[in-house]
Amino acid sequence: MKIGIVCYPTYGGSGVVATELGIALAKRGHEVHFITYAQPMRLDRFQDNIFYHEVEQPNYPLFEFQLYSLALAGKIVDVVRYEHLDILHVHYAIPHAISGYLAKQILKDKTTLKLVTTLHGTDITLIGLEPTFLPLVKFSLDQSDAVTAVSRFLAEKTKTGFMTKSEQIVIPNFIDTNVYHRMECTNIRGQIAPNKEKILMHVSNFRPVKRVLDTIYILQEVLKILPAKLVLVGDGPDRAEAERLARDLGIWEHVKFLGKQNALPEILSAADVFLLTSQSESFGLAALEAMSCGVPVVATNIGGIPEVITHDESGFIAELGDIKRMAKYTLDLLTHPRKWQEFSNNARKRAVDHFDTQLIVPMYESLYQKLLEVE
Ligand code: GMT
Numbered sequence: 001m002k003i004g005i006v007c008y009p010t011y012g013g014s015g016v017v018a019t020e021l022g023i024a025l026a027k028r029g030h031e032v033h034f035i036t037y038a039q040p041m042r043l044d045r046f047q048d049n050i051f052y053h054e055v056e057q058p059n060y061p062l063f064e065f066q067l068y069s070l071a072l073a074g075k076i077v078d079v080v081r082y083e084h085l086d087i088l089h090v091h092y093a094i095p096h097a098i099s100g101y102l103a104k105q106i107l108k109d110k111t112t113l114k115l116v117t118t119l120h121g122t123d124i125t126l127i128g129l130e131p132t133f134l135p136l137v138k139f140s141l142d143q144s145d146a147v148t149a150v151s152r153f154l155a156e157k158t159k160t161g162f163m164t165k166s167e168q169i170v171i172p173n174f175i176d177t178n179v180y181h182r183m184e185c186t187n188i189r190g191q192i193a194p195n196k197e198k199i200l201m202h203v204s205n206f207r208p209v210k211r212v213l214d215t216i217y218i219l220q221e222v223l224k225i226l227p228a229k230l231v232l233v234g235d236g237p238d239r240a241e242a243e244r245l246a247r248d249l250g251i252w253e254h255v256k257f258l259g260k261q262n263a264l265p266e267i268l269s270a271a272d273v274f275l276l277t278s279q280s281e282s283f284g285l286a287a288l289e290a291m292s293c294g295v296p297v298v299a300t301n302i303g304g305i306p307e308v309i310t311h312d313e314s315g316f317i318a319e320l321g322d323i324k325r326m327a328k329y330t331l332d333l334l335t336h337p338r339k340w341q342e343f344s345n346n347a348r349k350r351a352v353d354h355f356d357t358q359l360i361v362p363m364y365e366s367l368y369q370k371l372l373e374v375e
Contacts, residue, residue, distance in 0.1 A: 001368055002031045004079055006072065006100065007091040009040040012205060013285040014120035017150070017173050018091040019043055024176075024361045026050045033079055037068065053079050069095035069102075076103035080113055087368045089116040093123040094133055097140035104143075114371040116364075117144040119168065121282035122209075124149075124158050125303070138162045145371050148364075151304030154282040169367065172307070173283050174360035177352045180292035182344075185269040192256055192270060197227040198334045201271035201295070203264065203286045204278075206236025211300075213238065214277035214323060216245050216255065218298075221327030223251060226334060230255045230275075233267060268293040272340070273330050276305065279320055284308050288355055291315070291347035296340065298329045308355075314347040 003025060007018030019040040022032040026049035033051045034040055043052065055075045057066050076099060079085060088104070090096035097117040104115050117140065122128070128137040141147050141164045148171045149155040155168040193199055200219060204210040212232065219230040232242065232255065239257065246255040261267055268274070274290035276299035283304040287297045291308070297315035299305050309315040316329035333340045 001087060001365075001372070002033070002083060002085045003368065004033045004035055004076065004083075004085045004088040005091070006035050006076070006088065006096045007040065009034075009036045009038045013173070013283070014092045014118075015040060016042060016285065017120070018089075018118075020174070020176070020357070021089075021361065021364060022050065023047060024357050025365070028361070028365070030365075031083075033083055033085065035072070035075055035079055037072075051083070069099050072096070073099040073102040073106070076100060077106050080107055080111055085111075085113060086372055087114050087116060089118065089364075089368075091118045092120050093117055093128060093137050093140060095136075097144060098136050101140050101143045112372075114145040114368070115143070116146045116148065116367065116371070117141060118171075119147065119149045119154055119158060119282075121150075121154065121303075122280065124154060124161060125280055125282065129161060134162070138164065142166070146367055148367070150283045151307050153304040153307065157282075171363045171367070172355060172360060173285050173288060174355050174357045175285075175288050175292050175351060176357045177292050177348075177355075180265050180268070180289055180351070182294040182348070183266060183269045185266055188267060188270040192231055193229050195227065197229050197254075198222075198272045199229050199231060199270055200273050200275055200330065201231045201233065201268065201290070202275045202277070203233040203268075203289070204236070205234055206238045206242070208238060209278055209280045210236075210238070211277040211279055211321070212242045213245055214321065214326070215275045216242060216249065216251070217323045218275060218277070218327045218330060219254060220249050220251055221323060222330055222334070223254060225331055228254065228334070231258060231267070231271065232256065233258045233261050233264070235260050264289060265293055268295055271295045273298055273333055274315075275326070275330070276300065277326070278302055278305070281305050287315075288351060292351035292355075294344040294348040296333055296343035296347050298326050298333075300326075308350075310346070310350060314343060314350045 008015040019042040149168040318325040
């Protein structure tokens with residue numbers, strides 16, 4: 001098949017999932033065309049069957065605001081027309097599904113292109129609900145040939161929030177468990193925890209929804225019982241406040257801010273417990289990455305997180321903001337090595353058995369196939 005993929009190319013779960021999907025589809029023999037405004041972050045080496053089309057944004061004095069949605073629609077028309085795409089798969093509804101619909105309308109007499117929209121999170125739970133966007137999102141979902149959601153939670157939210165005509169198909173996020181696995185990390189551990197302290201870890205884009213400050217309060221509780229370090233990976237709006245809080249609480253030397261990092265499997269392998277303290281999370285890809293590296297997760301009972309982590313098996317789930325309980329769960333794992341090992345094995349097994357690339361990518365393939373058979 002010839003498949004176009006539209007996504008946000010920089011940091012963020014939806015772009016990561018879209019890019020990994022494209023790479024996996026290309027490896028399975030499909031021709032994949034990425035259409036976006038910058039090179040997708042994970043598309044960092046040559047691979048057969050993958051093409052990248054950059055959306056140029058014309059500057060014109062009259063346009064006080066960039067017209068990205070229109071520029072994207074124009075680029076999609078161009079790629080569909082000349083590369084003869086069968087499927088256009090857009091990730092994150094705003095504005096991608098709307099641009100996809102527009103392109104499809106422009107080409108309606110010339111192509112049988114099928115439009116697939118994958119919903120990732122705040123396109124449905126937050127920004128998509130703004131009165132300005134709601135009718136556009138609803139319309140573009142109703143006009144898509146298929147809509148998928150990354151968790152049951154998100155599918156349910158879409159149904160209730162947008163009263164969509166058709167069902168959303170749940171296709172969970174996935175991970176290459178051959179790449180994300182526990183590996184030798186004595187070097188990293190030695191640098192972060194030279195006195196063999198336990199290591200807590202959090203990876204995110206430091207947006208307010210991630211509640212990074214909660215991870216620092218959890219560390220403060222843990223430090224009352226045993227020596228530990230907290231490693232914070234990523235960057236974003238709440239980083240400066242997190243640094244300030246660590247200083248104010250007097251635990252600055254126990255917190256390591258690594259900034260944005262690419263070597264996630266190695267870094268995650270150094271962790272004893274992964275913390276996911278979010279107040280909104282349709283899936284929680286970062287938790288899955290940790291689990292695949294055998295790291296038990298302590299997380300909030302929010303959105304799609306309980307579909308990823310099994311409470312009291314591969315990690316623990318607590319109420320949003322319940323610092324004491326999350327610290328208690330963390331300490332439980334840190335002070336019971338046999339329990340930790342069992343949870344670590346369960347976490348890895350859950351990632352391999354339920355969320356491996358080889359299990360999930362065929363779900364997208366058969367969806368595409370089914371759409372192409374309907375005429
Ligand atoms: O929806 C967002 O805030 C952005 C999106 C992204 O691009 O990072 O994140 C969502 O998609 C990820 C991949 O499907 C999910 O793992 C995240 O849980 C989800 N974020 C939220 O729901 C806040």
